[in-house]
Structures are given as C-alpha cells and as structure tokens.
Amino acid sequence: MSPLVPSAKDSVLRYVLDHWAGVQPETTFACFEDGSTWSYAETHQRTRKLAAALQSIGIRQGDHVVAWLPNSKDALVSFFAINYIGAVFVPINVAYRGPLLEHVIAVSDAKVMIAHGLLVDRLNDVKHGLLETLVVAGEANAQIGRLDHLDFESIQETVAEPSEPERPIEPWHTQSIIFTSGTTGPSKGALSTYIHAYVSMNDQSWYCVDKQDRYLINMPFFHIGGSFILYSMLCRGASITLTETFRTKSFWSTVRATGSTVVFLLGTMASFLMKEPLTEKDRDHPLKKAFIVPITPDLTAFTDRFGVEIYTIFNMTEISSPIVSKIDQVDAGFCGQPRQGYELRVVDNDDLEVPDGQVGELIMRAELPWSLSTAYYKNPEATAKTWRNGWFHTGDAFRKDDDGNFYFVDRLKDAIRRRGENISSSEVEAVVMEHEAVRECAAVAVPSEWG
Numbered sequence: 001m002s003p004l005v006p007s008a009k010d011s012v013l014r015y016v017l018d019h020w021a022g023v024q025p026e027t028t029f030a031c032f033e034d035g036s037t038w039s040y041a042e043t044h045q046r047t048r049k050l051a052a053a054l055q056s057i058g059i060r061q062g063d064h065v066v067a068w069l070p071n072s073k074d075a076l077v078s079f080f081a082i083n084y085i086g087a088v089f090v091p092i093n094v095a096y097r098g099p100l101l102e103h104v105i106a107v108s109d110a111k112v113m114i115a116h117g118l119l120v121d122r123l124n125d126v127k128h129g130l131l132e133t134l135v136v137a138g139e140a141n142a143q144i145g146r147l148d149h150l151d152f153e154s155i156q157e158t159v160a161e162p163s164e165p166e167r168p169i170e171p172w173h174t175q176s177i178i179f180t181s182g183t184t185g186p187s188k189g190a191l192s193t194y195i196h197a198y199v200s201m202n203d204q205s206w207y208c209v210d211k212q213d214r215y216l217i218n219m220p221f222f223h224i225g226g227s228f229i230l231y232s233m234l235c236r237g238a239s240i241t242l243t244e245t246f247r248t249k250s251f252w253s254t255v256r257a258t259g260s261t262v263v264f265l266l267g268t269m270a271s272f273l274m275k276e277p278l279t280e281k282d283r284d285h286p287l288k289k290a291f292i293v294p295i296t297p298d299l300t301a302f303t304d305r306f307g308v309e310i311y312t313i314f315n316m317t318e319i320s321s322p323i324v325s326k327i328d329q330v331d332a333g334f335c336g337q338p339r340q341g342y343e344l345r346v347v348d349n350d351d352l353e354v355p356d357g358q359v360g361e362l363i364m365r366a367e368l369p370w371s372l373s374t375a376y377y378k379n380p381e382a383t384a385k386t387w388r389n390g391w392f393h394t395g396d397a398f399r400k401d402d403d404g405n406f407y408f409v410d411r412l413k414d415a416i417r418r419r420g421e422n423i424s425s426s427e428v429e430a431v432v433m434e435h436e437a438v439r440e441c442a443a444v445a446v447p448s449e450w451g
Contacts, residue, residue, distance in 0.1 A: 061086035
C-alpha cells in the first residue's frame with residue numbers, strides 16, 4: 001500500500017501556523033541574536049500583516065516572489081507571509097551579483113522581489129527579467145529606474161486582514177524554488193512542494209528532534225539547511241534560534257543565551273569549533289544534539305569535548321533525507337542507513353547496480369508522492385538527465401557495505417566548494433570573463449584543509 005500523503009493541516013504553512021498560534025499562542029517560536037523573541041501568536045500576527053500587504057501590491061496565490069535577504073526577522077516573516085497566501089517562496093543567495101544574479105532573476109519568473117537595502121545597488125548591473133516591483137527592507141543604497149520601489153515597513157501600515165486563498169492550498173502545491181548550482185552549468189531552480197519540505201526533516205527522518213527542542217539555525221534560507229529546518233520546527237510546534245550566519249567565536253555564547261538544544265553543522269564548522277582553545281565551559285551549555293555533514297575524522301573528540309550527541313544524514317536540495325544515522329556513528333564518510341520509504345542503489349555509468357563494497361553513483365527514488373523535488377524550473381533537459389530511468393541521480397560517488405550502510409566517497413566530478421556549497425565552475429568562469437583584462441580563464445577545484 002502506498003504511504004499516506006500528509007494532510008494540509010500538518011504540512012501546509014498557512015494551516016500549520018494557524019493551528020499552533022491557536023493552540024499555544026504564548027509559546028516561544030523564535031529567538032533572535034538581539035535577545036528578542038517571538039511567540040507563536042506574534043509570529044502569526046506579523047505573518048498575516050505582511051501577507052495582507054503583499055496581497056495589496058498584487059501578489060496572488062501561485063505567484064513567485066524572490067526573497068533576497070540575509071537571515072533576519074524580515075527574512076523569516078517574508079518566508080512565512082509568501083507561503084501564507086499560497087505564493088511560491090524563491091530565496092536567492094545574498095552573495096549573488098552580475099551574471100549569476102541576472103540568471104536567477106530571469107529563471108524565477110517573479111514580478112516582485114523583497115530585497116535588503118544594502119543589496120539593491122547590484123540590480124543596476126543586471127537585466128531584471130519580469131521584475132516590476134522592489135520591496136526594500138531597510139534603507140536602499142540605490143534607486144533602480146525601471147522598478148517600482150516600496151518600503152518593507154510602510155506597506156505593512158494597514159489594518160487589513162489577508163484574504164482567503166482563491167482555492168485551498170494543497171500539500172502537493174509548490175512551496176519554494178531553491179537554486180542549486182551543482183558543479184557544472186548555470187544554477188538550477190529546484191521545485192519543492194509542501195510535502196517535500198515537510199518530510200525532509202520530519203520526525204521519521206530527524207527522529208531524534210522533538211517538540212521540546214530549540215533548533216539553532218545558522219544556515220541561510222536559500223539553503224534547505226536554513227529554510228527546511230525552520231519549516232520542520234514550525235510543523236512540530238517547536239522553536240528555533242535564528243542567527244544571521246555561523247560565527248565560531250560567538251557560537252557557544254549564542255547557544256547558552258538562547259537555550260538552543262540542537263544544531264546543524266557542516267563538517268568544517270565542527271572543525272572550527274574544535275580548533276578553539278579549551279575552556280572550563282566547554283560542557284556548560286544546553287546543546288544536546290548536532291547533525292554534522294559530512295562526518296570528519298575528529299568527531300569522536302568533538303563528542304568527548306562538548307558532550308553533544310552526533311548524528312549525520314545524506315541529503316540534497318532535491319531529495320528528502322533518505323539516509324540517516326544512529327547516534328554517534330562517526331566513521332569518516334559514513335552517512336547511515338536508508339530510511340523506510342526510500343529505495344537506493346549504487347550503480348555504474350549504465351545505471352547497473354555494482355556489488356557491495358564497490359564505488360558507483362548513488363541513485364534513489366521515494367514511495368511517497370511529491371516528497372522529492374518535482375523538477376528544475378524551466379530546465380527540462382537537466383530534469384530529464386537527473387531523473388533518467390525513473391531514478392534521481394545524485395552525482396555523488398558512494399559505496400554500500402554488506403550491512404547496508406552507505407558511505408560518501410566523493411563528488412563524481414571535481415567540485416568547487418564555498419561554505420559547504422557546490423559552486424559551478426562555469427558560473428565562476430563567466431563572471432571572471434566579464435573583466436575586460438581577462439582573455440581566457442579556467443576555474444579548477446583544488447584540495448582544501450577544510451574538506
């Protein structure tokens with residue numbers, strides 16, 4: 001029998017937020033670096049206020065809205081308000097500029113962008129696609145002639161309530177487009193449904209996280225390690241701490257000040273924390289659990305030093321945590337075991353399964369409809385290539401042992417990594433070639449001490 005699709009009240013943001021704001025209005029939902037907090041009731045109120053404002057400037061159910069914001073209160077409420085009216089959340093990297101920025105704007109098909117004021121001047125150097133309106137959070141550092149400019153705070157100065165969706169928002173409707181560059185070619189926009197966002201980090205995948213936990217989010221919203229974690233904690237009725245970015249020096253003080261109990265860390269982040277001087281406060285904190293990806297050789301020492309349980313997973317923007325570990329399985333490259341509802345194979349170049357112990361590409365599929373990215377938006381060629389033979393091709397080299405454990409070996413192609421993200425060599429080259437003094441260039445991946 002096919003697994004049951006989660007209900008709208010459990011997996012669609014509008015109905016989930018309405019529910020928890022009604023059931024536990026005074027419970028803390030979000031803690032911020034400035035020491036302030038939002039209850040579920042305040043989060044609900046702020047979301048509905050911005051949702052009404054977005055509707056007043058013409059955004060309707062199904063529209064795409066670009067959010068170009070660093071992690072912040074404005075980013076959180078923008079995410080929630082966009083989905084609250086049934087529109088599609090399109091977060092983009094705050095480091096984008098030039099051709100990369102122009103490409104994702106064009107692909108997004110968005111008419112409205114919510115942007116941080118300090119980023120606005122970069123729009124002077126690019127074409128704007130279908131954009132018509134720029135909603136600016138904070139003071140803008142430039143005016144963009146062709147676009148209507150609205151102030152993020154001013155548009156919310158209304159007592160109007162948001163209208164009901166034109167039709168019910170269903171779990172299989174598109175929730176977000178998140179851009180993932182892979183290693184070659186221009187950035188691809190992965191379409192995700194509410195079901196995809198829900199099951200990626202729900203209680204079957206991240207089984208050790210519960211309603212009593214407070215998740216420290218230090219990954220950006222244009223990464224599922226930011227947006228999908230936030231979403232999963234909302235669906236649990238739990239709470240989060242939101243930081244703008246990971247900071248080694250202030251990490252533990254933030255954990256202590258906010259009462260954070262669980263965190264997602266890239267392996268490099270864990271290494272940075274391990275390189276800090278030993279202190280008598282190393283175990284004086286509320287953090288209990290850490291998801292660390294990938295597993296690095298020194299993580300046993302991490303557990304011994306900080307007293308934190310370690311878990312790992314294998315996940316990508318397009319999939320939904322098909323491999324999860326048990327507690328403190330910290331062999332280098334180890335990812336875990338397949339969770340129920342997912343079928344995985346390690347295959348050769350012809351998609352034929354290789355024997356256990358041999359290295360090949362990891363491919364997968366899921367039983368639950370809509371639980372994986374449905375396509376790369378406006379990129380049918382990449383979609384067909386990635387999903388050939390009815391299996392999602394990860395582009396990662398894996399091996400499986402006799403006990404069914406999966407180990408990450410490497411990317412199948414050389415990869416340039418920045419802060420844990422793949423960077424497309426062709427995109428880097430295209431940007432460099434924009435300089436008038438450059439005749440030819442090549443971006444080449446090289447080993448790093450940080451992995």
